[in-house]
Amino acid sequence: MRTANSIDSVLSSLYLDARISLALDPRAAQLETWQAWTTSMQVAHALFALSTAPEGTGVECVIDRRPRRLTATGPRYFTNAGHWTQAFFLALTCREEERWKELCRVPVDLLREAGESKGTRYNTYLYHWIAALQAFILHRPELVDELTAAMELSAPGRAEIGAAETLDKLVFPQMNTFLKFAQGDSDAFNDALADGLRLFRDYHTASEERAAKIDGAVPLGLLALACMAYDRSHFEPGFRLEVESGYLPKHIVERSWYGEFPL
Known part of the structure; x- marks a missing residue:
């Protein structure tokens, strides 16, 4: 794994492994689950570190607890909006502030231009x-x-693009939950989060085919917002995270493993 091109080819596999780990260990009580989750986060972030750096330059990345020097490619089709949201939400769940702020400095126009360069549309x-x-x-x-x-x-x-059911049950609930978080309304946030988790479950259990897929293991965006709410509750007494769910791994939400090894 030397370039952003090769990282793109393994990102989906690592994220699959991370979700399988959570399906087997839904509380993330095992260190191995945290390691799989953080490795997925590191690779997702590295993809942007490499594809937004000048082509041909070397970039130092830590992946799976090992420092690696990789070669930047410059923007490519995988520098896209879908990968950005995945990398951003993973960084939030892993409490990697430098990474999520770095991602927030990636221009939206770059995501559009690079991500749609091969005809894909969002x-x-x-x-x-x-x-x-x-x-x-x-x-x-x-x-x-x-x-x-x-x-x-x-x-x-x-x-x-997208079916009405997908937008109603997966897309809007994330935005609505984020809105309540941004407004600082604790009760409304918890209500929106609970509704979002219910709709996520409804969507992914609506058929045997969906229920058999790993896509329904974890609602990444809602999990990231729950992590933000948990952290906020520690410095803003009037804000609380009151929702508990099998979709919200306890030891990720409560950052139990954070600091166990360098990220």
């Missing part, structure tokens, strides 16, 4: 969603406008 709302997340983290003034646009454009009647 719903317009996704770019506004990313812009809203970046604005929140970096304290930019466009948060409200970007989040409003994302929520409006993700309405089933306006989205260019």
Whole structure:
């Protein structure tokens, strides 16, 4: 694994392994589960570290507890919105602030241009969603406008790609939960999170085919928001995380393994 191209080829496999680990250890009580989860996070972040650095330069990355010197490629088709949200939410669950802030400095226009360079298209709302997340983290003034646009454009009647059920049960609940978090409304946040988890379960158990897939193991975006809420409750007494669920691994949410080894 020397370049961003090779990292792209193994990212899906590592994230699959991480979700399988959680399916077998839903509380993330085993150190091996945390290691699989953090390795997936490291590779997802490394993909952007390498594909946003000048082509041909060397970039130091820690992956699976080992420092590695990899060669940057510059932006490619995998420098896309889907990979960005995955890397961002994984960094939040692993409490890797430097990584999530670095990701938030990746221009949305770059994600659009590089990600769609080979003809792949993403719903317009996704770019506004990313812009809203970046604005929140970096304290930019466009948060409200970007989040409003994302929520409006993700309405089933306006989205260019995706089934109405997917938008209603997987996309909107994430945005709504984030909205309540950004507003600082603890009760509304917990209600939205609980609803989002219920809808996630409903979607992934609606048929035997869906229920058999690992996609239903963990709602990554909602898990990331739960982690943010848990951390917030420790410095803002009026904000609480009250939702417990098999979809929210206890030892990831409560950062029990954080610091066990360098990330």
